[in-house]
Amino acid sequence: MRITETDIWPVVVPTRADAVNSPDWGDDGWGGMEHILIRVHTDEGLIGLGETQRGVPRSAVQSAAEALAGQDPLRICLQEIPLDRDISQALVGAASLKYPPRLHELRMPHGPAYDAFEMALFDLVGKALGVPAHKLLGGAYRDRVPVDFWFGRRSPEDAHRLAKRAREMGYHGLKMKNALGDPTVEQVDAITRAAGPDFQITIDPNERFYRPAEAIRLARELERYPNVAMFEDPMPKWNLDWYKLFRQKTSVPVTLHLGSPQDVINAIKAEACDYMNLGGSMVNFVKCAAIADAAGIPIWHGAGVDLGLLETSYVHASSVCRNCVLNGDIFGRLIREHDLLATPLEIRDGHATVPQKPGLGVELDMDAVEKYRAQE
Numbered sequence: 001m002r003i004t005e006t007d008i009w010p011v012v013v014p015t016r017a018d019a020v021n022s023p024d025w026g027d028d029g030w031g032g033m034e035h036i037l038i039r040v041h042t043d044e045g046l047i048g049l050g051e052t053q054r055g056v057p058r059s060a061v062q063s064a065a066e067a068l069a070g071q072d073p074l075r076i077c078l079q080e081i082p083l084d085r086d087i088s089q090a091l092v093g094a095a096s097l098k099y100p101p102r103l104h105e106l107r108m109p110h111g112p113a114y115d116a117f118e119m120a121l122f123d124l125v126g127k128a129l130g131v132p133a134h135k136l137l138g139g140a141y142r143d144r145v146p147v148d149f150w151f152g153r154r155s156p157e158d159a160h161r162l163a164k165r166a167r168e169m170g171y172h173g174l175k176m177k178n179a180l181g182d183p184t185v186e187q188v189d190a191i192t193r194a195a196g197p198d199f200q201i202t203i204d205p206n207e208r209f210y211r212p213a214e215a216i217r218l219a220r221e222l223e224r225y226p227n228v229a230m231f232e233d234p235m236p237k238w239n240l241d242w243y244k245l246f247r248q249k250t251s252v253p254v255t256l257h258l259g260s261p262q263d264v265i266n267a268i269k270a271e272a273c274d275y276m277n278l279g280g281s282m283v284n285f286v287k288c289a290a291i292a293d294a295a296g297i298p299i300w301h302g303a304g305v306d307l308g309l310l311e312t313s314y315v316h317a318s319s320v321c322r323n324c325v326l327n328g329d330i331f332g333r334l335i336r337e338h339d340l341l342a343t344p345l346e347i348r349d350g351h352a353t354v355p356q357k358p359g360l361g362v363e364l365d366m367d368a369v370e371k372y373r374a375q376e
Contacts, residue, residue, distance in 0.1 A: 001046070001072055001128065006065035007039040010058060010374040013307060013336045020152035020335060034374055035307055036061050036113075037340070037364070040120040042073065048124030049360060050116035051309035057112060064113040073124045078136060079283050081118055115281040119313045119360070122282060126359035133316040133360055137286055140319035144351035146300075148202065148327035149174035150334065156183055160190035163199065172350040173200030173229065173327050179208035184218060188225050197227055200327070202255075204232040211235060212242045212249075219250040230255045230275055243272035257302055264288045268295045275326060277302045282317045289321035296323075303329035308339030311352075312360050315345065319354045328352075338368045 014031040021027075033054040038061065040048040052061060076082070122133040134140040149166035151159075154176060166174050174191070178184050184203065191201055203222075209215040215234040222228045232255040235242050246254050253274035256267050260280070267273055268291070278288045279302040292299050301314045301324065311330050318324045330352050333339040342365045346353040355361025 001042050001044045001074060003040055003068050003071050003073060004043050005041050005069070007037075007041070008058070008061050008065065009037040009039075009369060010034050011037055011307070011340065011369060011372045012374045013338055013340065013372045015305075015335050016337055022153065022155040022158045024155060025153040033305075035310075036116065037307075037309065037369065038065070038116055038120055039364075040065075040068065040073075040117070040124055042124065044128075046124055046127050048073070048120035048122075048127070049309055049362075049364060050118075050120030050123070051307055051313075052113060052116040053306070053310070054304055056116070060113040061116065064117050068117060073121055074128060076121060076125075078118070078121060078125065081114070081121060118281045118283065119309065122313070122316075123359035130358050132354075132356050132358060133282070133313070134319050134354060137282060137317060137320040140316075140354055141322050141324075142319050143354050143356075145315050145318040145330070145354060146172075146325070146327045146350060147330040147347060147352050148172075148200075148350070150176070150329065150331040152177045153179065153182060154187065156186040156190040159187045160194040163191040163194040167195040167199060170349045172198075173202065173227075175202040175204055175232070175327075175329065178203055178205040180205070180210055180214055185221050188222055188228060192225060192227060197225075200227055200229040201225075202229050202232055202327075203234075205234055207233050207236050209234040212245050215246055216249045219246070219252040223251055228252055232277060233257050240267060240270040240272040243267075244270055247271070247274065258288065260284070261288055261291055264291045268292070268297070273297070275299065277329075279303075282313050285314075285317045286320055289324060293321065293323040298323050298326050300324060300326035300328040301330075303332070305335050306332045307336065308332065308341035308344065308362065309360065309364075311339070312341075312345060312355060312362050315352050315354055316360065338365070338372065340365055340368050340372065 012034050036052040038050040126133045149171040151162050230253040255275040255277055256273040257277040258264050276292050276297055276299045278285055278299050289299055301318045311332050342363045
């Protein structure tokens with residue numbers, strides 16, 4: 001089997017009205033962001049689907065597609081896809097050197113298009129072998145992945161309304177965006193009154209509580225609400241000492257949003273967090289999760305208001321990791337007009353069902369893809 005060509009489709013799917021921020025906080029900025037869908041074709045008629053993160057350059061996708069052309073998907077190492085055609089020769093030649101390079105020096109850097117093509121190859125190989133993608137990642141610990149409701153920066157009144165809606169939809173918690181100066185205590189109180197004292201709240205300021213003094217002061221104000229599950233990235237992450245201090249001064253758990261094994265190791269060494277929100281490609285996520293698991297740290301899979309293919313890959317990867325027990329960020333269809341899947345992921349009682357069909361187990365809604373295709 002050989003890869004013959006790759007379809008490349010840039011798409012822009014707007015956000016739904018009233019899906020992210022209250023009017024006081026203006027435009028959410030998510031609506032005009034471009035994702036790129038790919039379909040990797042083979043000479044045996046199998047097709048693998050993938051989706052880039054938002055904002056990936058089209059030129060990077062084109063270059064990766066050209067590098068994969070002619071390769072046999074069943075002979076590609078899915079743990080480290082050699083988009084550089086010369087990597088195999090480099091690995092063979094390195095053995096004869098007196099001072100061979102370290103392995104990471106021979107690997108192709110994970111460029112901006114890497115994740116989409118890794119996803120497409122997992123879809124393609126899974127279809128060829130007749131197994132779901134999570135089998136190729138090591139096998140699923142669970143057939144449902146816990147997920148949360150989500151919204152941006154909201155007034156207390158809007159937070160109350162949306163939390164009530166989330167509870168009625170079967171969710172057990174939500175994540176909300178904040179910044180220093182927002183009415184965070186009032187929001188938490190409104191959510192608790194609307195959805196109940198057992199409804200979990202994750203507060204994510206994207207480092208906009210700025211310093212330990214502000215973050216700790218706010219956390220202490222919120223300690224009387226036991227349903228405040230955590231602060232995620234309350235302060236700049238370059239200073240892990242601040243996170244360690246935060247843990248010493250308040251009972252509110254703190255989470256770090258991380259994307260590389262090295263960052264996970266550094267956070268563990270610094271004792272800087274209680275939980276982790278992890279990302280990256282499917283293989284990278286599983287690798288990072290295993291490191292966190294060895295340290296006894298629960299995790300979830302992060303997201304970026306993505307479309308359906310990416311979120312499906314998150315569900316597969318999440319199912320494989322023993323410590324992926326916290327509510328994840330699988331909420332794109334709540335926020336965007338369409339997820340571009342022919343059949344959406346099933347989300348019921350605050351859990352996303354893990355697809356069991358070969359590969360990713362989902363297909364594109366081609367009418368929707370055409371509707372939201374960006375100008376070439």
